[in-house]
Amino acid sequence: MEIQNKKIEKQEYLNAREEILAAWPTGQGVSIEEGVKYQQSLPESKRFASVLNQAVKEKKVLIQPRAGVALVDEHIELLKFLEEESDLLPTTIDAYTRLNRYDEAQKGIDKSRAAGHSLLNGFPAVNHGIESCRRIIESISKPVEIRHGTPDARLLAEISYAAGFNSFEGGGISYNIPYAKNVLLEKSIRDWQFIDRLTGIYQEEGITINREPFGPLSGTLVPPFVSHSIAIIEGLLALEQGVKSITLGYGQAGNMIQDIAAMQSLTELAHKYFGEAGFKDYELSTVLHQWMGGFPEDEARAFSVIAWGSVVANFAGATKVIVKTPHEASGIPTKEANLQGLKATRQMIQMTHDQCYFNIAELALEKEMIHREVDAIMAAVFEAGKGDIAVGAVKAFEAGIIDVPFAPAACNYGKMLPVRDNTGAVRVFETGNTPLPADVMNYHKEKIRERAAVEERDPCFQMVIDDIYAISKGRLVGRPR
Ligand SMILES: CC[C@H]1O[C@@H](n2cnc3c(N)ncnc32)[C@H](O)[C@@H]1O
Numbered sequence: 001m002e003i004q005n006k007k008i009e010k011q012e013y014l015n016a017r018e019e020i021l022a023a024w025p026t027g028q029g030v031s032i033e034e035g036v037k038y039q040q041s042l043p044e045s046k047r048f049a050s051v052l053n054q055a056v057k058e059k060k061v062l063i064q065p066r067a068g069v070a071l072v073d074e075h076i077e078l079l080k081f082l083e084e085e086s087d088l089l090p091t092t093i094d095a096y097t098r099l100n101r102y103d104e105a106q107k108g109i110d111k112s113r114a115a116g117h118s119l120l121n122g123f124p125a126v127n128h129g130i131e132s133c134r135r136i137i138e139s140i141s142k143p144v145e146i147r148h149g150t151p152d153a154r155l156l157a158e159i160s161y162a163a164g165f166n167s168f169e170g171g172g173i174s175y176n177i178p179y180a181k182n183v184l185l186e187k188s189i190r191d192w193q194f195i196d197r198l199t200g201i202y203q204e205e206g207i208t209i210n211r212e213p214f215g216p217l218s219g220t221l222v223p224p225f226v227s228h229s230i231a232i233i234e235g236l237l238a239l240e241q242g243v244k245s246i247t248l249g250y251g252q253a254g255n256m257i258q259d260i261a262a263m264q265s266l267t268e269l270a271h272k273y274f275g276e277a278g279f280k281d282y283e284l285s286t287v288l289h290q291w292m293g294g295f296p297e298d299e300a301r302a303f304s305v306i307a308w309g310s311v312v313a314n315f316a317g318a319t320k321v322i323v324k325t326p327h328e329a330s331g332i333p334t335k336e337a338n339l340q341g342l343k344a345t346r347q348m349i350q351m352t353h354d355q356c357y358f359n360i361a362e363l364a365l366e367k368e369m370i371h372r373e374v375d376a377i378m379a380a381v382f383e384a385g386k387g388d389i390a391v392g393a394v395k396a397f398e399a400g401i402i403d404v405p406f407a408p409a410a411c412n413y414g415k416m417l418p419v420r421d422n423t424g425a426v427r428v429f430e431t432g433n434t435p436l437p438a439d440v441m442n443y444h445k446e447k448i449r450e451r452a453a454v455e456e457r458d459p460c461f462q463m464v465i466d467d468i469y470a471i472s473k474g475r476l477v478g479r480p481r
Pocket of ligand 1: 066068069121122123328331332333
């Protein structure tokens with residue numbers, strides 16, 4: 001499949017959408033014009049991009065949960081229960097819908113109705129269709145985002161946009177590599193170019209729909225340069241298709257200086273690469289995902305992890321933070337647990353928001369390293385694609401130039417190995433084929449050697465294993481004893 005980073009002609013999109021809409025009966029008759037009209041009818045207070053822009057201006061940190069259950073009335077009840085404590089709301093989509101298995105999603109709906117409670121791990125928006133989804137938008141006073149993990153979300157986007165959701169998470173790389181096993185990168189990038197083109201069509205009608213590439217990826221020891229490179233590539237692909245409102249994300253890794261450096265450099269690097277590509281008229285915001293790794297079972301310990309992620313989001317100056325719950329280790333949270341996570345986050349942000357952001361030499365050095373790493377990756381990606389970022393992305397994964405640690409996708413190279421240093425910052429233990437400059441690689445090695453000396457062991461793979469289990473054992477760095 002030939003792909004290229006070129007704006008899809010509107011007519012080409014319109015010709016292709018009939019097949020997209022035919023994938024499930026609720027797609028029949030979905031009209032962009034009618035969807036635009038409905039979006040136009042919404043008040044500013046229900047426009048995701050407007051709320052984000054206001055927060056960027058006021059340097060506020062917005063808080064947003066994840067939430068989704070099988071049936072419409074229960075989902076509305078859940079969001080109403082959470083909306084007072086949230087600045088922005090989600091609709092987390094179920095796993096069957098993410099795999100385009102709408103027949104299974106339908107069975108889940110039927111069984112949930114019979115059981116009287118949700119038997120799906122999210123909201124099956126495609127099966128419910130536009131009218132039912134609009135009941136959510138009508139019932140909730142704040143903007144609502146579709147959060148999911150769908151390599152092919154073209155039908156989900158058509159229905160969600162027409163139903164009044166005006167923020168949509170995901171991307172052709174970030175919803176493939178961590179979420180799929182055998183989906184061709186060319187296909188998922190192409191499918192998401194169509195989603196971004198639909199977003200661009202709504203934009204041409206004056207409806208801004210926010211797009212949020214999925215920052216955390218595998219959520220396991222992902223070095224900032226890896227997630228930033230993918231975030232920037234997906235941002236560039238979206239801008240090319242006419243997207244205007246972009247939120248780039250990053251998953252908290254645990255060392256505060258590194259996480260703050262990551263968030264600040266993400267904004268700097270996005271402006272750099274978007275500007276170099278000739279884009280000026282875009283709205284950029286950032287999102288920090290609270291700790292995406294293994295959570296402690298104990299709810300009191302879980303609240304510490306949630307609070308930690310709140311402080312970091314605040315000091316990093318993130319536009320929004322995605323909130324975890326004390327049920328993270330056990331599964332889908334109750335609405336009460338979800339609300340508790342929001343309250344703990346709100347309290348911590350309010351307690352620390354007026355304090356200055358860090359601005360120390362260590363932070364400057366960490367940011368410089370991330371800039372150098374991302375520049376090295378992006379240069380290699382542009383070279384691999386002979387200037388085309390879409391082609392370059394595919395070739396970069398084939399060559400291991402971009403390599404996401406612990407990702408399931410077959411198209412991921414899987415040779416780069418991260419490990420924490422003595423302060424818990426994520427460093428590169430094995431470069432694989434990532435083209436990091438030698439002096440930057442030496443910086444990583446030196447930082448790892450510091451930890452090895454403290455732990456009286458050589459740098460070793462066991463450190464990586466220890467780090468993966470550390471937080472669920474109440475630590476950040478996986479110490480040997
Ligand atoms: C990206 C993975 C994250 O999404 C969370 N998640 C997935 N489905 C739901 C759900 N239905 N309600 C609340 N949180 C959810 C999960 O707990 C994990 O923190």
